[in-house]
Amino acid sequence: MAGHEDYTRGDAVAAFTNIGRALRPGGRIAFVCPAGPGRTEWLRAIRGLSDLLPVAGLGAPSGPGMFSLADPETVRDVLSRAGYEAIGTAPVEAYGTWGRDAADAFLLDSGPGRHLMSRAGEDVREQARHRLVDLLRPHERGGTLQLRSAALLVTARRSG
Numbered sequence: 001m002a003g004h005e006d007y008t009r010g011d012a013v014a015a016f017t018n019i020g021r022a023l024r025p026g027g028r029i030a031f032v033c034p035a036g037p038g039r040t041e042w043l044r045a046i047r048g049l050s051d052l053l054p055v056a057g058l059g060a061p062s063g064p065g066m067f068s069l070a071d072p073e074t075v076r077d078v079l080s081r082a083g084y085e086a087i088g089t090a091p092v093e094a095y096g097t098w099g100r101d102a103a104d105a106f107l108l109d110s111g112p113g114r115h116l117m118s119r120a121g122e123d124v125r126e127q128a129r130h131r132l133v134d135l136l137r138p139h140e141r142g143g144t145l146q147l148r149s150a151a152l153l154v155t156a157r158r159s160g
Contacts, residue, residue: 012068016082025160029084032151033069035091036061039150042098042107045135046116052128053116066112075154084156092153098145102136105145 019029037043037059047055061070069075072089079087099105107113108129117125139145 012078013081016079016084020083020158023158025158027158028155029158030153030155032092032153033075034067035150035152036070037067037150039093039148041139041147042149045107045132045147046113048135049116049128049131052120052124052131054119055116058112058116069152069154072152075152079154079156083159085159087156088154090153091150093148093150095146095148098136098147100143101140101145102133105132105136107136108132 016029023029034040040059043059046053046058049055059067061067061074069078075089076087098107108117117128120128136145136147139147
């Protein structure tokens with residue numbers, strides 16, 4: 001089935017139409033997708049590296065990428081064009097553990113961080129790592145690094 005790769009690369013309607021083919025008429029779909037980046041602390045931390053790394057546009061809810069469905073209206077439009085009805089979105093937030101502490105955080109080794117780091121020289125990468133540790137220290141709690149992420153819980157029913 002089409003899924004994450006298709007919708008994040010720009011053809012969300014085709015991806016969800018394909019998923020719908022696996023559902024019987026009236027079948028339900030539920031998924032979680034990143035919500036607007038304003039309440040997502042890992043993204044705020046990475047944006048704090050804007051003078052070192054090319055972060056412009058990261059987290060923008062338009063175009064392809066992991067935030068392409070961050071706007072509830074976009075979700076409703078995509079799913080209705082893909083043949084779904086009774087579309088609902090509910091905001092959810094949760095804290096995730098990103099390492100033992102700020103220095104252990106794997107943020108720059110995750111997909112978006114790795115991509116940004118690959119576009120910088122070694123000296124800049126080292127500066128970015130040190131800065132990120134400083135930005136993340138306030139989020140250390142009880143022997144872990146805790147960062148809040150925001151998402152949308154999406155539910156819908158295949159038409160028919």
